[in-house]
Amino acid sequence: MSEVELRGIVQSYTVIRVPGQQLAAEGPFVLLLVELDDGRRVLGRFNGSEPPPISSRVMAQTRENATPSFRIAEETP
């Protein structure tokens, strides 16, 4: 399965503290709504316990059609 790199800007966030049954063991976790540089909007996890501010730049390496796990994007020159 090929990996893709996603980059974009945080539109909004939440912290899921009461997940559904299937993900009960994973909570709490941070979810982000990210507007990607190509204009698509996707949901993804965030690799931290506190959500980043709205408008933060984030990136993720992920398999296609999987839920991405975002981290803060390093400054690009």
Next chain:
Amino acid sequence: MTGQELLGPIVAADLGLENVTAVKVEAACASSSAAVRLGHDLIHAQAQDAVLVVGVERMTGMSREALTSAMTAAIDQSGEAGSGLTFPGFWGMIMARHMHLYGTTREQIAAVTVKNRRFGATNPLAQFQKPVSLEEVISSPPIADPIRRFDCCPATDGAAAVVLTNETLARKYGSPSVRVAASVMVNGPVRIGDYREITIHDGTLNAARRAYERCGIGPRDIDVAELHDCFSIAEIVDSEDLGFFAKGDGGANVMREPSARDARVVINPSGGLLSKGHPTGATGCGQIFEIAMQLRNRHPNQVPRSRFGLTHNGGGTAAAVTVHILEATR
């Protein structure tokens, strides 16, 4: 929620009805108002003289996680549900962004719960009969940040029914009758990623526009509204999309004295879903019941001289939206 199917014939049989068309209508949290919409069309098409719409739901006795899973069934299972999004999470994202874009404050959002719980305290049919303070809302435990427990409607067992008839039968039996001036249902984005802006709900905007056009009135003509406050922030977003307040002004209006608000409409005098509870399948009919009582001048929290009342009910990610406008016939 309990997994019982074939509810149409089961409810009809238990009501003693025989030899009738009985069918379940499903549109998540907007199920029974969707059924009212369809019943309204059947009567207008003269296919039926009278339609009984029954909304029922049983939600108590389940674990929090099991209930969350059952509710989450209305999120697209082929896509966004896999991320772990829940409905409190969906509205949590909308709340964070509404605060960011428009400067809506934590206090303004909590004031929706305070207002509705105050109404609920004087509505004998509400699940919650005690008011709450701003401080209690803001310090309640987090559920899906920034949403906290008292920003959420409770899980509820409940039922409500609406009898729809043609004008002849209404004149004969329904006294005083209430006219259905507009019955509208439209679809909206089924995924949070499909929204161009998550603080603006196209389903509500489009349904409201069509409903006002059908009556030849505008949002300023509505005296009383029961709208879908499944979360405190939802009342703010919906009150803007229904045209009562400009986008971004909903929060500031909640904090004002009623006479100083930008619209005269009284919102959720029943106590709303935040006080009445949200038995999902029953909510749409429950809202119509509350407005009918207002227009008949028989509501415990009566809005004086109400002529036009509006209900707004949303299912899923505001993906199934109904707007009904009812008119008092005096």
